[in-house]
Amino acid sequence: MTGNLPSDYLQLKDIQDYLKGDKDYILADTQLQRSIRSFEFLKEFSKNKVIYGINTGFGPMAQYRVGEENLKELQYNLIRSHANGTGDFLSPATTKIIMICRLNTLALGFSGTSPGVLKTLESYIAHEIYPLIPQHGGVGASGDLVQLAHLALGLIGEGKAYFKNEIVTTEYALQAANIKPAELELRDGLSLINGTSCMSGLATINLIQTSTLLHYSVLASSVMNELTASYTDSFSEELNGAKLHPGQQFIAQKMRENLVDGNVLKNRKDHLFNEEYIDGQEFFSEKVQEYYSLRCVPQIIGPIYDTYLNAKKIVEEEINSANDNPIVCAETENVYHGGNFHGDYISFEMDKLKIGVTKMSMLMERQINYLMNNRLNNKFPAFLNMGKLGFNFGLQGMQFTAVSTTAENQTLSNPMYVHSIPNNGDNQDIVSMGTNSALMAERVINNTFEVLSVQLVAIAQAIDIDQSYEKLSTASKALYDFVRKSIDVIKEDKPQYEGLARLKANLLQSKEGL
Template identity: 50%
Template sequence: MITIGDQIVTLDQLKGFLYSNEQLEISAAAIERVKRNHQFLIHFSTDKIIYGINTGFGPMAQYRVSDEDRKTLQYNLIRSHCSGTGNALDPIYVKAAMIVRLNSFLIGKSGVHESLIFLLRDLINNNITPVVFEHGGVGASGDLVQLAHLGQCLIGEGSVHYKGEIREAAEVFAEAGISPITIQIREGLAVMNGTSFMTGIGVVNLIQAQNLVNWSVNAASLINELIASYDDYFSSELNDVKLHAGQRKVAAQIRERLEGSTLIKSRATHLYKKVDEMYFEDKVQEYYSIRCVPQIVGPISDTIEYATTVIENEVNSVNDNPVVDEAANNIYHGGNFHGDYISLEMDKVKIAITKLAMLAERQVNYLMNSKLNNMLPPFLNKGVLGLNFGLQGVQFTATSTVAECQTLANPMYVHSIPNNNDNQDIVSMGTNSALICSKVIENAYQVIAIELMSITQAIDILKLNDRLSVYNSSVLATIHTAFVPFTEDQPKYKEIRNVLSKLRISISKETVK
């Protein structure tokens, strides 16, 4: 049990909530803060015009709503915006969004009733997540459509994911002994006006992107060892004269993975001596996809690092409108629901991960092309050339998937389309950006899975299994549980899926019980 409400929630903590069996509890201080804020809103809004409490929404804010209709207004807002289309989002994204929304409410600036806090906590801890659709949000007045589907669940309506099934919310609530909220004053608007879906999806994206970078470094370490490359590519002396943290970090990680290797060559031993040959069979320098890994993966690592800072800031921010501030005895109207911070970072991350996939594809091509590597048969074919095809088929898949990433890498951040009768005249498209980023991340996993299969086949061909560094041997052993080097042609799509299951951070089985 982890208590939230009194401290900053980090990406690592969110990872525990999402992928392990960690439960969350709310601090008593946070509950008291929410209660005081709610009571202040009730008293302050008397005889005043407060947006979304006694007015319509968006361009309809010029119309006053009577006191007797104020609660109906909140229900109408939720129901009218349940208009999502497309595929249902993976429950992991929805759970992440729910945690993010809850944490924002605990800051005590949203005016919500404490019953909303307890309901969100209970739904999260019981892994009850509403069915929410991918299309609908423009990320400006928050993730209105996606959050409306969350609101629908909170009032006991709509459908939910529960124990691997999609069921009616009312039925699941009754089974779990959970009661929906009753609107008090502005819970509908508070739930819907926020960046929590784009942020929640961003949380999952960054967790998986960090993992992808780690696997990319694993693959680079393996490929450099199997081709017996030179050690200075990753030396501290070479990389520390560049002042980029990511490059230095990646170089250090590769050195750690290659520690104890008997295959990596010392340039001093092989070339820094009297040499009579006029032509060298071994390359003096490898191709860029082999020797420039710190310089390529370094900025990708830095991009994810900065995006993590932005996401954590958003997770711990008040991102709805208006902001209810009893300390200042005022309510402030503005645009904290605008999702530009998230949209821009998700675009940057998807560009970075696309480059990661491109690097993996180039490394695959190097292993497949005997004229480039000068040590392996074409397409890593252990059979009869011409009769057998080795891993030729999976290279097509890698190339095709990278091409899709390159198209998806085009930015969403600059594709604003005015809507809502031009009230929302410039928007972030943050949820779209986050979802496209998630697609790029999934694609990159597929390409790196194919790369690791290729590396495993190459190591088997060169009979290097017993000569790898200790770390690389452990990585290879993991891949061997999902892919076994082969001679005779056979379908590979199932093995790609099996390798993928070894690479992805997956939801703990305990989590979904």
């Protein structure tokens, strides 16, 4: 979207504020007025007409007309019949963002949703009543029917919900908060469940966390170059400017910024371009060029960053779009039937994102291996062992964890986008599997925070062994200090899983990002 954004345009930075509890989602008067106009138009327009979702069955049963006396109960039947998901429940924080995304799209005024339902949804969010939503169910077209049915089930006062960090009956939560459930009208049931708000809500959180991973991966890669006293030309403006990809150029720039005031990097003109330095040497103990995991960071992380930016654009467009069916347009006084519920945009972007994040975890793992393998780095003891070799084992056990987790990422990176299975009596003959894709991306991202945690412990350990803290850049020192808040230097063999868990938690809570 170009030009000035509408005042109620929901951006990723807003989602981050809602996620951290720094801001509350409040319906604007303009949103309510749009919704009222849409609802009132639909109420009048639908008289003596056949309109899907108001007086017909659903899916392949849309050929059946429903009598006037059953229209209200029809909306309740739809919600109850589809609330059949399985698997673990989404977290309260994730559910909150999904609810905000659903409210935001319904408030665009293209869904004909009753104002009462919108106000009820707003009230649930304000009182932190988050209906339980299972992971498994929706196929991503017609949207997230099953997951959003569980959300809607809570809105009508049924099922269970998170409330004050406990799982309770929704009825109990409503009584405690002194609010009433939603009263469904017209097509409220369909408008609540027929959309992409579950997959796109998950996608927003995935993007926020990917931004954090990108920040720390670039920073860790920068420190890696300091630890190995690498040459500066691999992330120089001149070299990376010779290739036109903006992501590569940006990552190289961030590395230069991270390393601007350090004291250990080498300039090629002082070494291999210096006649006095090379005079008479037939073999150079220092590598002429670093391994790819150190030398090619802009080329590896650059495309991941570009992919992140494109996904951010697509996801923001989706959460600010009308993504249900049919579309109610009071402006043209018509109702349009189509497929805005289809989640292909989100599914495709989440598949690409998880591939990128997996590649990031692979880079982390290779950099870990470089530090662990004394035959590669020719500098540090095997497995960064600060004890007695053979008797103590250093970070050997941590490396296994990083390798196995990275391997899981590689398997999870197979795409969901191309795994459509027809269902719903072949009415839904090609679907997006968008929520599955977003959930798999979430798993890959979570795994990568674990690999990153191991890498950061290894980097801090290497700094202690090298005793190079004072020579490092300010950014590198800050990273070392951040790690040491969670886990101490490792000299003896003791379990470190709690320290790794603390570090991962601190990384997830970090507001740093690219």
